[in-house]
Amino acid sequence: MTVSVLAEDDALQLLTRGAMELEGRLVDASNTTLRAEITLDGLTRRCVYKPVRGERPLWDFPDGTLAGREVSAYLVSQATGWGLVPPTVLRDGPLGPGACQLWIDEPDDAETLIGFVPAYEVPPGWFAVANARDEDGDAYALAHADDPRLARLAVLDAVINNADRKGGHVLYAPEGTIYGVDHGVSFHVENKLRTVLWGWTGKPIPAESLETLTALGANLDGTLGATLEQHLTVSEVQHLRLRVRRLGRSGRFPKPPPDWPAVPWPPV
Numbered sequence: 001m002t003v004s005v006l007a008e009d010d011a012l013q014l015l016t017r018g019a020m021e022l023e024g025r026l027v028d029a030s031n032t033t034l035r036a037e038i039t040l041d042g043l044t045r046r047c048v049y050k051p052v053r054g055e056r057p058l059w060d061f062p063d064g065t066l067a068g069r070e071v072s073a074y075l076v077s078q079a080t081g082w083g084l085v086p087p088t089v090l091r092d093g094p095l096g097p098g099a100c101q102l103w104i105d106e107p108d109d110a111e112t113l114i115g116f117v118p119a120y121e122v123p124p125g126w127f128a129v130a131n132a133r134d135e136d137g138d139a140y141a142l143a144h145a146d147d148p149r150l151a152r153l154a155v156l157d158a159v160i161n162n163a164d165r166k167g168g169h170v171l172y173a174p175e176g177t178i179y180g181v182d183h184g185v186s187f188h189v190e191n192k193l194r195t196v197l198w199g200w201t202g203k204p205i206p207a208e209s210l211e212t213l214t215a216l217g218a219n220l221d222g223t224l225g226a227t228l229e230q231h232l233t234v235s236e237v238q239h240l241r242l243r244v245r246r247l248g249r250s251g252r253f254p255k256p257p258p259d260w261p262a263v264p265w266p267p268v
């Protein structure tokens with residue numbers, strides 16, 4: 001299979017109109033998350049297919065909407081121009097309607113920007129965000145790099161109210177592109193932000209990101225807002241607008257609430 005990088009529009013065409021052939025279930029996936037080959041006009045790629053039918057009810061999220069949240073996360077990322085979510089569409093598939101997302105191949109020597117490190121060896125330029133001990137009682141820190149790509153992802157997570165940004169949900173594509181995946185538990189109306197990316201908490205959001213938030217706010221009042229209402233409730237879209245506005249006004253990365261476990265488990 002050739003794996004040259006696809007232009008975004010070509011990827012969306014392929015995902016929307018391609019013929020899907022299931023490969024198997026992803027072992028560490030919690031809901032029915034399948035990998036498929038998808039082919040259009042002789043072009044074949046892989047995709048992740050999450051049929052609505054396979055969604056397991058979650059106590060704190062309405063049923064049957066995880067796929068819509070995946071697509072919404074892509075649409076918001078696309079609107080920022082940051083390209084942080086792989087192209088994702090809602091379409092019919094072998095197991096009925098679901099989210100279909102372009103598969104991202106990580107090179108063997110892919111960098112990593114998030115992980116556990118010995119507590120006294122946090123690399124220079126990294127933030128320690130939580131403490132942990134292994135079975136022998138040795139101290140480790142959950143840490144991540146002070147990297148502008150991750151910082152943009154942290155802003156995106158605050159915008160979409162992502163309840164599950166763990167290390168394994170950040171993918172490292174060739175040429176320094178990073179992607180966030182698994183946005184099925186985002187866009188709740190209550191604050192659910194749960195992430196490993198707390199390194200910038202309380203710090204100023206970079207000016208470039210603030211400009212992006214301003215433009216995103218305007219877009220949410222227009223076409224983007226209307227499009228998202230096909231996938232989310234009116235109230236969820238309204239709260240999304242409020243989060244974008246609040247972030248822009250405060251100009252700072254959010255702080256974890258005191259009453260909510262703010263780091264997902266497992267975190268990597």
Ligand SMILES: Nc1ncnc2c1ncn2[C@@H]1O[C@H](COP(=O)(O)OP(=O)(O)O)[C@@H](O)[C@H]1O
Binds near residue numbers: 028033048104105183
């Ligand atoms: N677009 C993608 N490209 C490459 N790998 C992916 C992609 N989406 C998910 N994965 C891999 O599959 C795993 C399971 O997918 P995920 O979206 O987390 O499913 P679930 O919602 O069931 O947890 C992820 O942790 C990641 O390793």
Ligand SMILES: [Mg+2]
Binds near residue numbers: 029030169182
């Ligand atoms: Mg997952």
